[in-house]
Amino acid sequence: MKTQLIALDWGTSSLRAYWLGAAGETLEERSLPLGIMQLDGSEEGFERALDQACGDWQRTSPEAPMIACGMIGSAQGWGEARYVDVPLGAEELGSSLHAIERACGMPLWVVPGVIQRGDLPDVMRGEETQVFGLLDGDTDHGAPLLIGLPGSHSKWVTADGGKLTQFQTFMTGEVYQALLGHTILGRTAVPSDSFNAAAFERGLRVAQSSEGQAGPLSTIFSSRTLVLTGELSGVAQVDYLSGLLIGHELAAMSAMLQVPPSQPIVLVGNSTLCARYLWALEYCGFESLRFAPEATTAGLWKVAAGAGLVATDTAGESYVSPHARH
Amino acid sequence: MKTQLIALDWGTSSLRAYWLGAAGETLEERSLPLGIMQLDGSEEGFERALDQACGDWQRTSPEAPMIACGMIGSAQGWGEARYVDVPLGAEELGSSLHAIERACGMPLWVVPGVIQRGDLPDVMRGEETQVFGLLDGDTDHGAPLLIGLPGSHSKWVTADGGKLTQFQTFMTGEVYQALLGHTILGRTAVPSDSFNAAAFERGLRVAQSSEGQAGPLSTIFSSRTLVLTGELSGVAQVDYLSGLLIGHELAAMSAMLQVPPSQPIVLVGNSTLCARYLWALEYCGFESLRFAPEATTAGLWKVAAGAGLVATDTAGESYVSPHARH
Numbered sequence: 001m002k003t004q005l006i007a008l009d010w011g012t013s014s015l016r017a018y019w020l021g022a023a024g025e026t027l028e029e030r031s032l033p034l035g036i037m038q039l040d041g042s043e044e045g046f047e048r049a050l051d052q053a054c055g056d057w058q059r060t061s062p063e064a065p066m067i068a069c070g071m072i073g074s075a076q077g078w079g080e081a082r083y084v085d086v087p088l089g090a091e092e093l094g095s096s097l098h099a100i101e102r103a104c105g106m107p108l109w110v111v112p113g114v115i116q117r118g119d120l121p122d123v124m125r126g127e128e129t130q131v132f133g134l135l136d137g138d139t140d141h142g143a144p145l146l147i148g149l150p151g152s153h154s155k156w157v158t159a160d161g162g163k164l165t166q167f168q169t170f171m172t173g174e175v176y177q178a179l180l181g182h183t184i185l186g187r188t189a190v191p192s193d194s195f196n197a198a199a200f201e202r203g204l205r206v207a208q209s210s211e212g213q214a215g216p217l218s219t220i221f222s223s224r225t226l227v228l229t230g231e232l233s234g235v236a237q238v239d240y241l242s243g244l245l246i247g248h249e250l251a252a253m254s255a256m257l258q259v260p261p262s263q264p265i266v267l268v269g270n271s272t273l274c275a276r277y278l279w280a281l282e283y284c285g286f287e288s289l290r291f292a293p294e295a296t297t298a299g300l301w302k303v304a305a306g307a308g309l310v311a312t313d314t315a316g317e318s319y320v321s322p323h324a325r326h
Numbered sequence: 327m328k329t330q331l332i333a334l335d336w337g338t339s340s341l342r343a344y345w346l347g348a349a350g351e352t353l354e355e356r357s358l359p360l361g362i363m364q365l366d367g368s369e370e371g372f373e374r375a376l377d378q379a380c381g382d383w384q385r386t387s388p389e390a391p392m393i394a395c396g397m398i399g400s401a402q403g404w405g406e407a408r409y410v411d412v413p414l415g416a417e418e419l420g421s422s423l424h425a426i427e428r429a430c431g432m433p434l435w436v437v438p439g440v441i442q443r444g445d446l447p448d449v450m451r452g453e454e455t456q457v458f459g460l461l462d463g464d465t466d467h468g469a470p471l472l473i474g475l476p477g478s479h480s481k482w483v484t485a486d487g488g489k490l491t492q493f494q495t496f497m498t499g500e501v502y503q504a505l506l507g508h509t510i511l512g513r514t515a516v517p518s519d520s521f522n523a524a525a526f527e528r529g530l531r532v533a534q535s536s537e538g539q540a541g542p543l544s545t546i547f548s549s550r551t552l553v554l555t556g557e558l559s560g561v562a563q564v565d566y567l568s569g570l571l572i573g574h575e576l577a578a579m580s581a582m583l584q585v586p587p588s589q590p591i592v593l594v595g596n597s598t599l600c601a602r603y604l605w606a607l608e609y610c611g612f613e614s615l616r617f618a619p620e621a622t623t624a625g626l627w628k629v630a631a632g633a634g635l636v637a638t639d640t641a642g643e644s645y646v647s648p649h650a651r652h
């Protein structure tokens with residue numbers, strides 16, 4: 001087996017490394033808690049982390065190019081890769097790679113972030129690579145597709161004709177964590193591994209109701225008062241709050257993007273979190289829903305191919321991991 | 327001078343003690359960082375804090391009754407004082423005081439909280455006392471009054487004919503602190519003592535705009551992206567975020583309560599925070615705005631008088647601090 005590409009998904013809280021073969025298939029993968037926020041920001045720190053993640057692959061295949069996406073390309077990362085404006089295709093990412101020169105002579109190629117300018121600028125780093133990993137033959141020539149990427153910062157991306165045309169960020173996941181960890185809401189909440197579907201759906205219902213018009217700054221307080229009045233247990237509170245916030249996100253997203261119920265929607269990412277969003281989307285009346293697991297390696301392969309870092313059978317076409325077809 | 331009443335405003339983060347004279351006037355006051363969250367929850371801990379705050383007053387005037395409002399009456403406090411339902415008048419608070427029996431033989435009388443039942447129950451502890459402190463002859467017989475109490479948990483209270491009839495909580499202050507302290511938004515923010523009015527007003531404008539319809543879960547991200555794109559400084563980001571959240575609160579509050587621009591509104595509380603809310607209310611087009619400083623001692627006096635703990639010249643009438651008339 002010959003390494004064709006070392007692909008990295010290097011974010012805020014983790015570093016995922018993939019050893020990809022000649023057809024873009026994953027030969028081996030590793031996940032380390034070496035996100036940019038766990039490192040000291042020095043060049044030596046980044047080098048050490050990289051060596052820990054895939055130094056042995058590099059020594060085995062010193063000629064294999066390396067490519068990374070995510071916050072590693074931010075101002076707080078190893079080297080700042082400038083943003084590319086929407087609308088854009090995978091080829092614009094490939095032609096705008098930022099090279100971090102390294103002592104070993106082999107650069108680390110960093111995928112640029114994406115920016116949508118306007119009164120409220122919006123940005124992403126990493127999700128653009130997932131989006132292009134997801135867009136393959138069966139989806140990128142049809143009607144506009146709405147892609148949801150739930151996470152600390154959920155992104156809702158519109159793709160049309162193989163291009164990423166617009167997107168909107170909701171800080172739902174990070175707000176949820178901050179509320180439970182650092183406000184009075186956490187005092188009554190009891191973390192649990194189980195999922196309380198009734199509480200989650202109650203949160204969704206409130207967010208969609210006339211009382212939900214008060215917005216999350218107000219409705220979140222009910223996740224405390226329902227416990228005080230004995231209507232929710234501390235365990236149920238956690239899923240109620242989750243449903244409430246996701247419900248507010250979806251209500252705002254569908255109003256802002258004027259999404260009809262028939263709009264095809266694909267969710268990509270962590271399966272547990274995507275399951276919640278699928279539930280919520282269905283509850284909100286959306287009819288055409290699909291789930292696709294992480295598509296980052298497929299995206300990195302596609303961008304690397306577009307940049308000529310790897311050879312592909314057909315110029316301009318790229319291999320997409322079978323994962324992304326589910 | 328003879329102590330007529332020892333009045334306590336005992337909340338989550340502080341304990342304020344007031345030594346009140348025969349006409350309800352403040353003879354002396356103290357503020358200590360001995361809120362219920364700074365204490366260990368034991369009876370001894372509460373006794374020690376009380377002694378620290380006003381043990382000398384008690385020894386000087388052992389016959390003076392003691393009354394307290396705030397979170398000290400919550401389940402996490404010294405003794406749980408049950409909630410009274412809206413609508414209610416000061417007399418219902420006075421007739422529902424909760425006695426915490428103490429070894430010294432002198433009970434601590436605790437003002438009950440207020441609850442508004444419904445699909446989304448809402449509660450307050452402490453603010454009800456401020457509201458009744460504020461309601462005096464010139465306001466409690468006219469048209470309904472909207473009272474805003476900005477804080478960690480802002481309360482918007484409607485008072486009509488001397489009664490507290492309805493209210494709504496927004497966790498704006500606590501969310502603001504959690505976002506700056508515990509999310510990525512804090513990474514670029516630079517705390518400062520100065521107030522950047524332009525940034526604050528920009529936040530208000532966004533919250534009221536069509537883009538503000540995306541709701542705070544989305545718009546707050548712009549407080550980061552505007553720094554990334556060089557449109558806001560890190561110092562300005564803090565006031566922009568403040569304007570954004572207060573703007574979302576006011577937009578939701580006025581929609582929920584269907585408040586016309588001519589609605590008389592009184593803001594009560596901390597003057598710095600109230601100044602921001604007055605600015606924001608004016609920006610939103612409200613025409614009849616007033617500010618009143620903290621009215622807790624006046625409220626505690628009124629409730630104590632209603633409960634017969636203190637003698638007043640005219641039965642049923644109570645002294646209101648001149649502060650509350652501004």
